[in-house]
Amino acid sequence: MNSDFAVLMVLLLTLTISACQTTHQSAKLSQPTLTVPDDRLDPSPDFEEIVIPIRVHILCSAESKHLNFTCTDAEITAWFEQANTIWRTAAIHWDIESFVYEEPNNPADFDQIVELGRDADPEERRSIVHSTYPLDQKLTPGWNIFFINRMAFGNGVYSAKNGSILIGENGPDSELNPSILAHELGHSLGLRHTPERYNLMAKRQPGIDPKDKIRLNLEQIERARTIATSGNPFPGRDNESRILSDAREMDCWENPRTDYAQEAF
Ligand SMILES: [Zn+2]
Numbered sequence: 001m002n003s004d005f006a007v008l009m010v011l012l013l014t015l016t017i018s019a020c021q022t023t024h025q026s027a028k029l030s031q032p033t034l035t036v037p038d039d040r041l042d043p044s045p046d047f048e049e050i051v052i053p054i055r056v057h058i059l060c061s062a063e064s065k066h067l068n069f070t071c072t073d074a075e076i077t078a079w080f081e082q083a084n085t086i087w088r089t090a091a092i093h094w095d096i097e098s099f100v101y102e103e104p105n106n107p108a109d110f111d112q113i114v115e116l117g118r119d120a121d122p123e124e125r126r127s128i129v130h131s132t133y134p135l136d137q138k139l140t141p142g143w144n145i146f147f148i149n150r151m152a153f154g155n156g157v158y159s160a161k162n163g164s165i166l167i168g169e170n171g172p173d174s175e176l177n178p179s180i181l182a183h184e185l186g187h188s189l190g191l192r193h194t195p196e197r198y199n200l201m202a203k204r205q206p207g208i209d210p211k212d213k214i215r216l217n218l219e220q221i222e223r224a225r226t227i228a229t230s231g232n233p234f235p236g237r238d239n240e241s242r243i244l245s246d247a248r249e250m251d252c253w254e255n256p257r258t259d260y261a262q263e264a265f
Contacts, residue, residue, distance in 0.1 A: 047090070047091035047221075047225070048091065049091045049092075049093055050091060050092050050093070050225060050228045050229060051093045051095050052092060052093070052094050052095065052143055052228055053095050053096075053097035053139065053142055053143065054094050054095065054096060054097060054139070054142070054143040054144065054145055055096075055097045055098055055100060055137075055138065055139035055142065055143070055144050055145070056073075056076055056096050056097075056098070056099045056100070056145055056147065057100045057101075057102055057133065057134075057137065057144060057145065057146040057147065058073075058076075058099060058100070058101050058102070058146075058147050059102055059103070059104040059132070059133065059146060059147065059148045060101055060102070060103065061103060061104050061107050063107040063108065064104065064107035064108070064110055064111050065111075065149060066110060066111050066114045066148065066149050066150045066152075067104045067107050067110055067111075067132060067148045067149060068148075068149050069147045069148055069149055069169060070149060070169065071147070071169050073099055076096070076099075076147065077096060079176070079178055079181055080094055080096060080181070082178035082181075083178045083179075083181045083182040083185060085178075086178065086179065086182040086200060086214045086216075087182060087185070089215075089216050089221065090216055090220075090221040090224050090225060091225075092189075092224060092225065092228055094143075094185060097139055097142070098139075100137050102133075102134050102137060103134070104132045104133060104134070104148070105131055105132050105133070105134060106128060106131055106132055107132075109128045109131075110128055110129070110132050110152065113125050113128050113129065113152040114150060114151075114152045117153070118153075120152070120153070125152055125153060128152070129151075129152050129153075129157065129166065130159055130161070130162060130166075132148070132166075133146040133148075133162075133164065133166055135162060135164070138163075138164070141231050141232045142231070142232070142233075143163075143165075143188060143233050144163070144164045144165070145164070145165040145166075145167060145184075145185075146164060146165065146166045146167070147167055147168075147169065148166065148167070148168050148169070149168060149169055149170060150168045150169070150170045151166070151167070151168035151170075155167065155168055155176065155180045156168065156180055156181070156183070156184040157184070158184050158187035158188050158234075160187075160233075160234055160235060160236025161236060163188070163232065163233040163234075163235065164233075165184045165185070165187075165188055167180070167181060167184060177210060177211050178211070179200065179210055179211050179212075179213050179214055180210070182200055182214070183200055183201060183213070186200055186201050186216075186220075186224065187201075187234065188227075188233040188234055189223070189224035189227045189228055189233070189234060190223050190224065190226075190227040190234035191220050191223060191224060194220075196215070196217065198212060198213055198214065198215045199213060199215050199216070199217065199220075200213055200214055200215060200216055200220075201216075201220065
Protein backbone atom coordinates (compact mmCIF):
# COMPACT_ATOMS: atom_id res chain seq x y z
CA MET A 1 0.00 0.00 0.00
CA ASN A 2 2.77 2.36 0.98
CA SER A 3 4.65 1.38 -2.13
CA ASP A 4 1.61 2.16 -4.31
CA PHE A 5 1.22 5.50 -2.63
CA ALA A 6 4.87 6.34 -3.26
CA VAL A 7 4.51 5.44 -6.93
CA LEU A 8 1.41 7.62 -7.17
CA MET A 9 3.18 10.58 -5.59
CA VAL A 10 6.16 10.25 -7.92
CA LEU A 11 3.77 10.10 -10.87
CA LEU A 12 1.91 13.20 -9.73
CA LEU A 13 5.14 15.08 -9.17
CA THR A 14 6.41 14.13 -12.61
CA LEU A 15 3.17 15.24 -14.22
CA THR A 16 3.30 18.55 -12.38
CA ILE A 17 6.86 19.27 -13.45
CA SER A 18 6.25 18.32 -17.06
CA ALA A 19 2.92 20.12 -17.40
CA CYS A 20 4.61 23.39 -18.19
CA GLN A 21 6.71 21.77 -20.86
CA THR A 22 4.00 19.97 -22.79
CA THR A 23 0.98 22.19 -22.59
CA HIS A 24 0.65 23.33 -26.17
CA GLN A 25 1.91 22.12 -29.47
CA SER A 26 0.62 24.96 -31.61
CA ALA A 27 3.18 26.16 -34.11
CA LYS A 28 3.23 29.92 -33.75
CA LEU A 29 6.62 30.44 -35.26
CA SER A 30 6.93 32.08 -38.59
CA GLN A 31 9.91 31.68 -40.84
CA PRO A 32 11.97 34.73 -41.76
CA THR A 33 11.13 35.71 -45.30
CA LEU A 34 14.47 36.82 -46.63
CA THR A 35 13.09 38.81 -49.51
CA VAL A 36 15.83 41.42 -49.31
CA PRO A 37 19.23 40.65 -50.81
CA ASP A 38 20.87 38.29 -48.38
CA ASP A 39 24.47 39.06 -49.23
CA ARG A 40 24.95 40.61 -45.81
CA LEU A 41 23.97 37.37 -44.16
CA ASP A 42 27.36 35.90 -44.90
CA PRO A 43 29.83 36.62 -42.12
CA SER A 44 33.13 38.20 -42.95
CA PRO A 45 35.89 35.63 -43.06
CA ASP A 46 37.78 37.99 -40.75
CA PHE A 47 35.36 37.25 -37.92
CA GLU A 48 35.90 34.35 -35.62
CA GLU A 49 32.64 32.89 -34.39
CA ILE A 50 31.57 33.95 -30.91
CA VAL A 51 29.24 31.55 -29.10
CA ILE A 52 27.03 33.17 -26.47
CA PRO A 53 25.41 30.82 -23.92
CA ILE A 54 21.94 32.04 -22.95
CA ARG A 55 19.67 30.64 -20.27
CA VAL A 56 16.02 30.35 -21.26
CA HIS A 57 13.56 30.99 -18.44
CA ILE A 58 10.00 29.84 -19.04
CA LEU A 59 7.41 31.39 -16.80
CA CYS A 60 4.49 29.18 -15.83
CA SER A 61 1.52 30.52 -13.95
CA ALA A 62 -1.83 29.00 -13.06
CA GLU A 63 -2.94 32.43 -11.91
CA SER A 64 -2.17 34.48 -15.01
CA LYS A 65 -2.92 33.39 -18.57
CA HIS A 66 -0.83 36.31 -19.78
CA LEU A 67 2.26 35.15 -17.93
CA ASN A 68 1.78 31.44 -18.62
CA PHE A 69 4.02 30.47 -21.53
CA THR A 70 2.42 27.82 -23.76
CA CYS A 71 4.93 27.05 -26.50
CA THR A 72 7.30 24.10 -26.33
CA ASP A 73 11.05 23.90 -25.78
CA ALA A 74 11.35 22.69 -29.36
CA GLU A 75 9.63 25.79 -30.63
CA ILE A 76 11.97 28.02 -28.67
CA THR A 77 14.93 26.09 -30.01
CA ALA A 78 13.62 26.56 -33.55
CA TRP A 79 13.12 30.25 -32.92
CA PHE A 80 16.73 30.60 -31.81
CA GLU A 81 17.89 28.71 -34.88
CA GLN A 82 16.11 31.27 -37.01
CA ALA A 83 17.52 34.17 -35.02
CA ASN A 84 20.96 32.65 -35.48
CA THR A 85 20.56 32.88 -39.25
CA ILE A 86 20.24 36.63 -38.76
CA TRP A 87 23.14 36.88 -36.31
CA ARG A 88 25.35 34.80 -38.57
CA THR A 89 26.31 37.99 -40.37
CA ALA A 90 28.14 39.04 -37.19
CA ALA A 91 29.53 35.55 -36.65
CA ILE A 92 27.65 35.45 -33.36
CA HIS A 93 25.89 32.25 -32.38
CA TRP A 94 23.35 32.03 -29.56
CA ASP A 95 23.52 28.74 -27.69
CA ILE A 96 20.73 27.76 -25.27
CA GLU A 97 22.57 26.88 -22.06
CA SER A 98 19.50 25.43 -20.30
CA PHE A 99 15.76 25.75 -19.84
CA VAL A 100 14.52 26.84 -16.44
CA TYR A 101 10.86 26.78 -15.43
CA GLU A 102 9.76 29.36 -12.92
CA GLU A 103 6.75 30.92 -11.26
CA PRO A 104 6.39 34.63 -12.01
CA ASN A 105 5.90 37.30 -9.39
CA ASN A 106 2.85 39.54 -9.10
CA PRO A 107 0.56 37.74 -11.60
CA ALA A 108 -2.55 39.70 -10.64
CA ASP A 109 -0.80 43.04 -11.11
CA PHE A 110 0.57 41.93 -14.45
CA ASP A 111 -2.86 40.87 -15.74
CA GLN A 112 -4.29 44.20 -14.74
CA ILE A 113 -1.59 46.04 -16.68
CA VAL A 114 -2.26 43.92 -19.77
CA GLU A 115 -6.00 44.61 -19.58
CA LEU A 116 -5.36 48.33 -19.29
CA GLY A 117 -3.25 48.26 -22.47
CA ARG A 118 -2.39 51.73 -23.65
CA ASP A 119 -4.29 53.25 -20.76
CA ALA A 120 -1.78 51.96 -18.23
CA ASP A 121 0.53 54.44 -16.60
CA PRO A 122 3.91 53.95 -18.34
CA GLU A 123 5.98 54.10 -15.17
CA GLU A 124 3.68 51.70 -13.34
CA ARG A 125 3.69 49.37 -16.32
CA ARG A 126 7.45 49.38 -16.47
CA SER A 127 7.75 48.71 -12.76
CA ILE A 128 5.27 45.81 -12.76
CA VAL A 129 6.58 44.21 -15.94
CA HIS A 130 10.14 44.15 -14.67
CA SER A 131 9.05 42.83 -11.27
CA THR A 132 7.37 39.74 -12.75
CA TYR A 133 10.39 37.70 -13.72
CA PRO A 134 12.40 36.12 -10.91
CA LEU A 135 16.11 36.78 -10.94
CA ASP A 136 17.36 34.13 -8.55
CA GLN A 137 18.12 31.49 -11.20
CA LYS A 138 19.86 33.79 -13.62
CA LEU A 139 22.94 32.67 -15.47
CA THR A 140 25.58 34.95 -13.99
CA PRO A 141 27.64 36.15 -15.63
CA GLY A 142 25.85 35.68 -18.90
CA TRP A 143 22.68 36.18 -20.88
CA ASN A 144 19.12 35.43 -19.76
CA ILE A 145 15.82 35.56 -21.57
CA PHE A 146 12.37 35.13 -20.02
CA PHE A 147 9.40 33.88 -22.04
CA ILE A 148 5.80 34.66 -21.17
CA ASN A 149 2.53 34.37 -23.05
CA ARG A 150 1.78 37.99 -23.72
CA MET A 151 3.64 41.18 -23.06
CA ALA A 152 1.86 44.03 -21.36
CA PHE A 153 2.86 46.25 -24.22
CA GLY A 154 4.66 45.46 -27.45
CA ASN A 155 6.36 42.11 -27.99
CA GLY A 156 9.59 42.25 -26.06
CA VAL A 157 11.76 44.40 -23.89
CA TYR A 158 15.38 44.45 -22.87
CA SER A 159 16.12 45.67 -19.38
CA ALA A 160 19.64 47.02 -19.20
CA LYS A 161 19.23 47.28 -15.44
CA ASN A 162 18.49 43.55 -15.06
CA GLY A 163 20.55 42.47 -18.05
CA SER A 164 17.55 40.40 -19.13
CA ILE A 165 15.21 40.09 -22.08
CA LEU A 166 11.50 39.55 -21.57
CA ILE A 167 9.52 38.39 -24.57
CA GLY A 168 5.96 37.27 -25.25
CA GLU A 169 4.81 34.51 -27.54
CA ASN A 170 1.94 36.83 -28.45
CA GLY A 171 1.92 40.56 -28.93
CA PRO A 172 -1.13 42.82 -28.77
CA ASP A 173 -1.92 42.09 -32.41
CA SER A 174 0.87 39.94 -33.74
CA GLU A 175 2.57 36.60 -33.29
CA LEU A 176 6.20 36.24 -32.50
CA ASN A 177 8.72 36.14 -35.29
CA PRO A 178 12.45 35.49 -35.23
CA SER A 179 13.41 39.06 -36.04
CA ILE A 180 11.79 40.23 -32.78
CA LEU A 181 13.94 37.80 -30.82
CA ALA A 182 17.02 38.75 -32.84
CA HIS A 183 16.22 42.45 -32.30
CA GLU A 184 15.99 42.10 -28.51
CA LEU A 185 19.20 40.10 -28.49
CA GLY A 186 20.68 43.04 -30.37
CA HIS A 187 19.73 45.42 -27.55
CA SER A 188 21.46 43.09 -25.11
CA LEU A 189 24.57 43.51 -27.23
CA GLY A 190 24.41 47.28 -26.92
CA LEU A 191 22.68 48.09 -30.20
CA ARG A 192 20.33 51.05 -30.34
CA HIS A 193 17.51 51.75 -32.77
CA THR A 194 18.43 52.99 -36.20
CA PRO A 195 16.40 54.43 -39.10
CA GLU A 196 18.40 52.35 -41.60
CA ARG A 197 16.02 50.48 -43.85
CA TYR A 198 15.87 46.72 -43.43
CA ASN A 199 18.17 46.99 -40.42
CA LEU A 200 17.54 44.54 -37.59
CA MET A 201 17.50 47.39 -35.10
CA ALA A 202 15.05 49.58 -37.02
CA LYS A 203 11.71 50.44 -35.56
CA ARG A 204 8.56 50.00 -37.60
CA GLN A 205 9.08 51.05 -41.21
CA PRO A 206 6.18 51.64 -43.60
CA GLY A 207 6.15 49.16 -46.43
CA ILE A 208 8.68 46.81 -44.87
CA ASP A 209 7.61 43.51 -43.39
CA PRO A 210 9.04 43.28 -39.85
CA LYS A 211 10.40 39.86 -40.69
CA ASP A 212 12.57 41.41 -43.38
CA LYS A 213 14.43 43.66 -40.97
CA ILE A 214 17.49 41.49 -40.64
CA ARG A 215 20.52 43.51 -41.68
CA LEU A 216 23.39 44.63 -39.48
CA ASN A 217 25.98 47.18 -40.56
CA LEU A 218 29.67 46.92 -39.80
CA GLU A 219 29.55 49.40 -36.92
CA GLN A 220 26.79 47.41 -35.26
CA ILE A 221 28.64 44.15 -35.81
CA GLU A 222 31.78 45.48 -34.20
CA ARG A 223 29.89 46.90 -31.22
CA ALA A 224 27.91 43.70 -30.72
CA ARG A 225 31.04 41.58 -30.89
CA THR A 226 32.73 43.80 -28.31
CA ILE A 227 29.86 43.36 -25.84
CA ALA A 228 29.63 39.64 -26.63
CA THR A 229 33.31 39.21 -25.89
CA SER A 230 32.91 40.97 -22.54
CA GLY A 231 30.83 38.04 -21.26
CA ASN A 232 28.00 40.22 -19.94
CA PRO A 233 24.94 41.80 -21.56
CA PHE A 234 24.95 45.53 -22.21
CA PRO A 235 24.71 47.26 -18.81
CA GLY A 236 23.05 50.44 -20.09
CA ARG A 237 26.06 52.67 -20.19
CA ASP A 238 29.28 53.20 -22.03
CA ASN A 239 30.53 55.70 -19.52
CA GLU A 240 29.11 57.68 -16.63
CA SER A 241 27.73 60.50 -18.74
CA ARG A 242 25.60 58.20 -20.87
CA ILE A 243 23.93 56.12 -18.20
CA LEU A 244 20.48 57.62 -18.45
CA SER A 245 20.11 58.01 -22.19
CA ASP A 246 21.37 54.55 -22.98
CA ALA A 247 19.46 52.79 -20.24
CA ARG A 248 16.21 54.45 -21.25
CA GLU A 249 16.69 53.68 -24.91
CA MET A 250 17.35 50.01 -24.29
CA ASP A 251 14.30 49.74 -22.08
CA CYS A 252 12.07 49.84 -25.12
CA TRP A 253 8.94 48.03 -26.15
CA GLU A 254 8.74 46.38 -29.49
CA ASN A 255 5.80 45.92 -31.74
CA PRO A 256 6.72 46.36 -35.39
CA ARG A 257 3.13 46.21 -36.57
CA THR A 258 2.02 49.20 -34.61
CA ASP A 259 3.49 52.49 -33.57
CA TYR A 260 3.96 51.31 -30.00
CA ALA A 261 7.71 51.25 -30.48
CA GLN A 262 7.52 55.00 -31.05
CA GLU A 263 6.61 55.27 -27.40
CA ALA A 264 9.86 53.73 -26.24
CA PHE A 265 10.90 55.38 -23.06
ZN1 LIG B 1 14.10 47.90 -29.82
